[in-house]
Amino acid sequence: MRILSQALVEATAVLKDAAVASPANDARLIAGHLLGVDKLMLFLRGDDPVPAGFDEMIARRAGREPLQHILGVAPFGPLELEVGPGVFIPRPETEVLADWGVKSLDGISAPRVVDLCTGSGALAAYIAHERSDAEIAAVEKQAAAAAYARRNLPASVRLILGDATSPEVLSEWNGSCDLVISNPPYVPETPDLDPEVYQDPHEAVFAGDDGMGVINEMVAQIHRLLRSGGVTGIEHDDATSEQVQRVLREHGGFQNVAPLLDMTGRARFVCASKV
Numbered sequence: 001m002r003i004l005s006q007a008l009v010e011a012t013a014v015l016k017d018a019a020v021a022s023p024a025n026d027a028r029l030i031a032g033h034l035l036g037v038d039k040l041m042l043f044l045r046g047d048d049p050v051p052a053g054f055d056e057m058i059a060r061r062a063g064r065e066p067l068q069h070i071l072g073v074a075p076f077g078p079l080e081l082e083v084g085p086g087v088f089i090p091r092p093e094t095e096v097l098a099d100w101g102v103k104s105l106d107g108i109s110a111p112r113v114v115d116l117c118t119g120s121g122a123l124a125a126y127i128a129h130e131r132s133d134a135e136i137a138a139v140e141k142q143a144a145a146a147a148y149a150r151r152n153l154p155a156s157v158r159l160i161l162g163d164a165t166s167p168e169v170l171s172e173w174n175g176s177c178d179l180v181i182s183n184p185p186y187v188p189e190t191p192d193l194d195p196e197v198y199q200d201p202h203e204a205v206f207a208g209d210d211g212m213g214v215i216n217e218m219v220a221q222i223h224r225l226l227r228s229g230g231v232t233g234i235e236h237d238d239a240t241s242e243q244v245q246r247v248l249r250e251h252g253g254f255q256n257v258a259p260l261l262d263m264t265g266r267a268r269f270v271c272a273s274k275v
Contacts, residue, residue, distance in 0.1 A: 004031060005046035011058045018062040021194070026067050030057045033071050064195035076122045078129060081152045083120055086144030088204035090122035093262040094183050097233050097269050098126040100260055101181045104231050104271075105131055108178050114139065114225055116164035116182040116218060119204055121149035121157070123181050128154050137173065139164045142201060165217040170225060177225045183235040184214045211237045216247055223253045226274040233260065233271045241267035248272045 008027050015023030025039075032039040034051035057070050066089055068074040074083045076090045077098060083089050101123065105111045110133045115124035118138035128136055137158040140146040146161050153159060162169040164184065185204055187193075188211040197205060207213040215234060222232045232254075236244045241259050248254045253275050260269035 002050050003046065004042070004048045004050055007031075007050040007054060008042070011054070014058055014062050018064065020061060020064070026061055027058065029067065030054060030061065030070065066196045066199055069199065074120070076120075077126050079122075079125055079152075081120050081122060081125065082148055084148070085199070086142070086201060087148040088119040088145065088200045090120055090183075093264075093268055094122060094235060095126070096260065096262050097181065097183065097235050098123050100233055100269070100271065101127055101179055102130045104179055104233070105134065109133065110135060111178040112173065112176055113137070113179045113181070114170060114173065114177050116180060116221070117141070117184040117204075117214070118149050118159075119145050119183065121152040121159070123183060124149075124157050125152050125154070127179075127181075128157050132156075137170055139169055142203065145201065145204065165214065165221055167221060167224060169221070174224045176227055178227065178230050180222045180225050180230070180232045182218065182222075182233075184218060186211045186215060186235065186237045186240065188237065188239070210243070211240050212243055212247070215240075215244055219247055219251050223251060223274060228274055231271065231273045233269055235269050238266050238268055241270060244270040 011027035012024045015026055020026055028039040028042055031042055034053055060070050068083045068089045073080045074089050077095050113127055113134050113136045115138040118124050118140045121138055124136050124138035137160060139160045139162055140149055141163050150159055185207040187205050189206050189209055245257050248257045254272040255275050257272040259267040260271050262268040
């Protein structure tokens with residue numbers, strides 16, 4: 001009988017040969033998913049038989065299919081979000097922006113929040129989990145992504161199928177929002193990223209040659225939605241912090257424009273408040 005501990009060693013070698021960034025971790029996550037246990041508990045199951053479907057999932061991962069597509073879920077802070085083809089997979093660094101967003105609402109009763117380019121609903125779901133009193137709207141342009149968002153968001157969050165840059169979207173909330181937060185498409189067009197990136201929807205990842213296409217158009221909408229003193233946080237490419245800060249400053253309607261660092265110390269977000 002082939003046992004799990006040996007299968008994990010073999011799977012790690014297969015994923016390493018396929019240039020998967022974290023082969024041992026991915027193999028353990030797949031095994032834990034199939035067994036319904038945390039990956040840290042697998043050391044207690046080393047003599048168990050290999051779970052059905054393990055080798056097939058390892059083969060899919062070796063083909064550089066995103067791990068989250070294989071498992072059907074992605075962790076995001078305290079949440080587990082449904083994901084798959086057609087929706088951007090939330091990344092751990094975005095949790096920094098989500099946490100900043102929650103902290104920015106301290107002292108505000110029943111805050112009004114908008115998540116532009118919500119994708120899987122990650123930011124809106126995180127804020128709703130932490131602030132059950134918040135009135136939240138999440139905007140997504142792509143129907144396939146919005147379908148995932150609807151499954152991930154609590155019923156209290158208003159999901160809008162629309163263009164985050166359009167002045168018609170949420171116009172009835174203009175001038176009333178305490179927080180507008182966004183993880184928009186921001187990657188410059190390039191052919192040399194990891195294969196997994198290209199399995200996210202193209203329109204959810206890339207934003208023109210400089211990665212600024214959507215952010216440039218979205219700034220006016222953010223300003224319209226915010227109340228005076230309301231704040232915004234925008235995720236961006238690790239090469240475009242200065243450009244994002246510049247577009248907010250040059251708009252003329254924002255102050256306190258400043259970078260926010262991710263968990264590795266890189267400037268990956270820009271925060272500002274409405275004048």
